Amino acid sequence: MVGPPIVILCAAQLPSGVVAWGVGAAIVAGGAGIALLNPPLRAEDEAPAAPADRPRRREWLGPRMIAVLVMAFGATIVLNGTDLAIVATLKEAGQVSWAAVVVAVYGAASIAGGLLYGALPRPLPTWLLLGLLGLVTIPAGLAHDWRWLCVAGCGAGLLAAPTLSALSDAVSRLAPASVRGEATGLQSSALGAGFALGVPIVGGAIDTSGPAGGFATAGLAGLAAALMGWLLSRRSPIRTLRSDPSFIGASDAR
Incomplete structure (x- = not known):
């Protein structure tokens, strides 16, 4: 959340090449820090599994996990596209x-x-x-100056962290402890793909129909990913849904 404003401020004061190298260095430093800290991937009550006990990929990479990956992909398109549309709106307004x-x-x-x-x-x-994140992002296209963008950002921002938190929680619930590292790696790949594709997709919409089109495209991408996630989740057995009602919702679990 603090990254975009810091990068924007630095880009306004420093050459773009310096900012790009700084961002890359920050990513490398963050990855090195995680490697050094080596946070645990299992709870204390989860015994480490032997290599022979490692479940086959098809046993945990089912419709529900694929649903989470699809939604992670869509969430980052929304968030990255929103940043781009904000800058485009402010540029248009000077x-x-x-x-x-x-x-x-x-x-x-x-x-x-x-x-x-x-x-x-x-x-x-x-x-x-x-x-909901995708839905509240679409009306932000009606804002034409920084004040109204702040108002719109409050509505969308309230759902950003909860959405990302729910995605991570779903991965940890669905993946057995012995494959949780692989599962979080897949989640990271889905997030990265969303970031990589979010800019050209939303940027193309902005070039075609202005900043409002960028917000609309980002929001619709989130809605489409949410719908796909819901549909994939419904393919899971009823007994699995009951074991984890938080992912689908209490009504489906019942």
Whole structure:
């Protein structure tokens, strides 16, 4: 959440090449830090499995896990596309200098949303969070200056962190401890694919129909991914849904 405003501020003050190298160095440093810290991938009550006990991929990479990966892909298209559409809107209004403020408001709203979501007695369905995120992103195209973008960013930001949190939680629930590293790697690949494709997809929409088209495209991508995730999830056996009602929703579990 703090990355985009920092990069925007640096890009306004420093050569683009320096900023690009700085971002790359930050990514490498973050990866090295995770490698050094080596956080555990299983809970204390989950005994480490022997290589012979490792489940076959088809046993855990089923419709529900694929649904999570699809939704992770869609979520990052929404988030990355929103950043791009915000800059395009401000550029059209001649207010690019306010980009960091708008993205900072979005990030603050996301942090608040994450805290509120963490306080809920039970998690919400992942597809519902992503669908709402996509739905509230579309009207942001009606904003034509930085003030209204801040208002729109508050609504979308409240759902950003909860959606990403729900995706990670779903992966950890669906993947056995012995393959959780592989599962989180697949999740990271889905997130990266969304970031990589989000820019050309939303950028093409902005070139064709303006910033409003960018917000609409990003939001519709989120809605489409949420729908696909919901449909894939419904293919799972009823007994599996009951074991993890948080992913589908209480109504489906019943």
